[in-house]
Amino acid sequence: MATLFIADLHLQTEEPAITAGFLRFLQGEARKADALYILGDLFEAWIGDDDPNPLHRDVAAAIHSLVKAGVPCYFLHGNRDFLIGKRFARESGMTLLPEEKVLDLYGRQVLIMHGDTLCTDDTGYLAFRAKVHTPWIQTLFLALPLFIRKRIAAKMRADSKAANSSKSMTIMDVNPQAVVNVMEKHAVQWLIHGHTHRPDVHALSANGMPAHRVVLGAWHREGSMVKVTPDAVELIAFPF
């Protein structure tokens, strides 16, 4: 019995080795799992479910085949692929989750989220996030022709890269008080998230008790997953 968590694969046509590693993971380790949770930034960018990019079709088919083999797959949005919608969810067989979700894993209450909302010191990013999460702005964007959406997304990525290069490492990490606040809001002692690309297991105190924050690694040169079993919560790095 094991439930698996992954995040920050940043799949893109330009990185075929990571895609191949993910497809192998879906064929192998994931097949034995009770469920697979993808905690955001599965894709490097997403400009709409109607994007005909063949990579999206391949990934949808591979996830769907896992789901058809009896392993349910859940997805919550990252800051890169927050526009993944119902159509892609249907195509891939994934169930879309809200941005914060508490799971009962073999009796252990675990909060899952992408992690970007924990970086509250990055006020520039949070203002940007509020804008792009506004429903009418999303509706307007998705109604634009694909080539215009591509141009806007490329411009936004370049702007974000430029802004991030001048931000300190501390600003781009989670805020410790934001972590405690969200764990107390949901009354949990376990939190699993990604986004910061700083894989680690942190001990802290929340709700007046010992608590744990498990951070998934990004898939660059190796894969990263969290495996939750009835006995343990493990952060595992593995070759593609």
Ligand SMILES: [Mn+2]
């Ligand atoms: Mn992210």
